[in-house]
Amino acid sequence: MRPRLESPPDTKSERPLGVGVVEDNAITRQLLLGILQTQPGFECVGAWSSAEEALRAAPPLKPDVMLVDLELPGMSGEDCLRALSAILPGTALVVLTAHDDPKRVFASLSAGANGYLLKGATPEEIASALTAAHEGGAPLSPAVAGLVITAFLTKPPTPKRGLPLPSLSPRERQILEQLAQGKVPKEAAAILSMSYETVRDHLKRIYRKLHVRSRTEAVLRYLGAEAAS
Amino acid sequence: MRPRLESPPDTKSERPLGVGVVEDNAITRQLLLGILQTQPGFECVGAWSSAEEALRAAPPLKPDVMLVDLELPGMSGEDCLRALSAILPGTALVVLTAHDDPKRVFASLSAGANGYLLKGATPEEIASALTAAHEGGAPLSPAVAGLVITAFLTKPPTPKRGLPLPSLSPRERQILEQLAQGKVPKEAAAILSMSYETVRDHLKRIYRKLHVRSRTEAVLRYLGAEAAS
């Protein structure tokens, strides 16, 4: 699990929030520093261009909040988050990245991120996100929150797949797996980075091999349900 | 998965967002209307003081977004959300309430809410939340997002779905049952002795109620709810 910031705010109000920044792009880093100076109530205690540097220098500074980019050279952003949350349990971690890839979002959140913002957030949004994170909240960009909610509401199907499913090639299995997640062929194509036509092609073969004639039936077979026919 | 809000923004950046408000407290309602007038790009198409009134008057107005309070006289806010999302599938629903009770948050989200704001949000936050919701995002107040994330990360095995197929009429269940057996709509119609058109008609309603957009997804939801217990 993940310790969502044990130490609530208690100290709030007066003293400015100590913020640490981990961002490899110099331009962006400067931009963030500028925002922190502009928005009232923040004080940048440090800015680093790599996870390694931040891990070395941040601990003694004990920032209240850290803004972490995910695209870092060397150690990955997720590993950086994991390490930071272990070393600085009282520090809120807010991811700021251009990606809204579900994988990275979930990886970051389970690595200890308290918030997740997409680049494009306004200075005001970044500021209130930092404050909210420090106060125990989880500031998420709407697009990211949508992913989390969807994932949250989409859990029912007992994941006991991996059953027999004879003669299905690995690629065919991957596609079936997506359909079993409720995706439509077009989405599956995008997710697996292949042409929509190719997915349709694999589907033809899947149907023949499983002796079914619709997506729904194929998924039922895949989930091990006993579909009549 | 809910495939939150299928219809992305048709890209209508110019036209102001049509907003509907459901809030029983007159003071708060006026306050919201004032905010909508102050913030650029919004146009209030209606404000109602109860779920019943909103359900009666809103449909023909087809608001782009609706701000819904949870504390309503008569029909509960959650039921109101469920009904609205069924009747106005293209309308984004944003909850605005003082409660951050996990139960209500989850009930609202699985009832079809696209966003969830806590009272105390600033006019700017409300405005950007409405826009984000209309664009397919899920604006959540940080405190609410924290609940969702925690719930998401704290449930490896039994997810515990929201509700066991909310408000499906008996006939609708029979049809879903057939589809879950692998039948195609035509066969289901024959088995249940009704017109193919009627089955299609029920399907439309089932999709709306379950927030899905394909037979496969509906069956997955059905099976997931069955596996409950």
Added chain:
DNA sequence: TGCGACATCCCCCAATTGCGGGAATTGGCA
């Protein structure tokens, strides 16, 4: 007596799906 929920059926339309071809590439394997 009117209203709302349910159920039944119909029409239309655009998009998707299922299914039949064809074709090129890759990597084993005999």
Added chain:
DNA sequence: TGCCAATTCCCGCAATTGGGGGATGTCGCA
């Protein structure tokens, strides 16, 4: 080296699907 399975993509076509309207009839409730 030739064959084959797996993958990738495209074209076309008929049927199905998802969604938008309507319209009718029953039933229970106010």
